Amino acid sequence: MKLEATGIEGLVIKQKPLHHILNKAGFIRGGQWDYERVTYDYKIGSPEKNITYYVRIQGYAIEGEVDSGTGVFKMLPPLLGRHYYPHGVEYGEQEGFSQDLIDRANKLVAKAAEDIKKHQEVV
Template sequence: MEQLSSALDGLQMKLSQLAERLEASGFTLGSNWEYDHGYYDYNLPADGTYYFLRIPVKTTGIGEIDDPDALVSVGTPLVLGHQYQRSLDDHANIGNLSASFNQFQEPEDKDTTIPDDIIEAAKQKLAEAEVLFVRS
């Protein structure tokens, strides 16, 4: 994981305004959101490893993440890497009931080293997103 300095860090606005700008830049609200916080992710293409530029957001006490009028605060953006196993999963021998809840392969390295070119790509994408906030 690598944190990135950003003009977005600490920004407060309505979730709908934030979402409109980030989604226009290719970010999506990750499915792992909770009512008081969530993460806007941008998938950085790479071979064999998933890298994401992640922008955390949390509510400031007014509304919840599923409410477009919620007031949110942006946290420090970061780059994450997850390298998935190329071979069979070590825990693949499970029953049907367990498999219905745990459908995903365990990462080979869930906090893999992030190459410099991926960090630079993340910084460039973050700069593109920041421009959408400066113009308003």
């Protein structure tokens, strides 16, 4: 599910401060990056068996590349997803996310956006 009005979409930031800010907030950059896109996930456990939720913050390079560490990224809309073991993560509205979970995800992203704004690049 796309998270709306979090303040992060469209922000532009260099890779090193982005990585520092999101790691400090508990987001992990996994292996799901390529030369132009970067993805950070925040894992939220669930009492349901074999269910885990993820808040995903992603961006694409408008300068440089991810592997060089010198990229400048424009942030994309964040997502809330539900992981089904062993099949993968689903991000659809039909996943039935609770309002508490949506509120928690929005707060996480809004806080990250607030910190990113302090280091935002002028394009």
